Amino acid sequence: MTDRAVLKQAVHDKLMSLEAAELAAAKAHYEAYLKESQLDEREVHDKDDLVASRESRDLAAAFDAPVQAHHAKVDAIENTDFALTDTVRPGAAVSFGGRNFIVCVSTTRFEANGKTYMGISTQSPIYLAMAGLKAGESFTHNGAEVVIDDVM
Numbered sequence: 027m028t029d030r031a032v033l034k035q036a037v038h039d040k041l042m043s044l045e046a047a048e049l050a051a052a053k054a055h056y057e058a059y060l061k062e063s064q065l066d067e068r069e070v071h072d073k074d075d076l077v078a079s080r081e082s083r084d085l086a087a088a089f090d091a092p093v094q095a096h097h098a099k100v101d102a103i104e105n106t107d108f109a110l111t112d113t114v115r116p117g118a119a120v121s122f123g124g125r126n127f128i129v130c131v132s133t134t135r136f137e138a139n140g141k142t143y144m145g146i147s148t149q150s151p152i153y154l155a156m157a158g159l160k161a162g163e164s165f166t167h168n169g170a171e172v173v174i175d176d177v178m
Contacts, residue, residue: 103131108130112161113159114156114157115129120174120176125142127152159174
């Protein structure tokens with residue numbers, strides 16, 4: 027049982043580091059464009075300076091949404107119970123069809139302990155189809171019957 031707990035912790039840690047890196051990158055883009063949007067008040071600025079400043083301010087505003095989205099994902103990860111479980115629920119690691127998922131937030135694929143995982147949201151149709159099920163039970167997704175191989 028300890029090995030499963032260690033694996034689950036590794037998946038959680040990788041999920042958190044992945045999302046923290048995404049948040050840091052989004053913040054860096056936001057801050058860079060925000061800095062570029064600020065004009066030195068001691069200098070006279072021409073129309074091109076003002077246009078460039080406005081464009082940078084608009085780009086900074088565009089990066090604010092990803093910053094907020096990644097903050098929300100980090101909060102969700104921090105507030106989800108990742109304890110071992112035998113039921114598909116938030117925080118569960120679920121395997122079927124040779125693929126591995128962690129139920130919490132949507133992510134790109136990532137590696138943990140030699141396996142590839144993908145984070146899925148609790149709002150995703152596949153999660154909604156399998157919520158509450160256990161290993162060996164099945165659900166229908168995109169018209170196909172899927173058997174859950176493992177839940178932890």
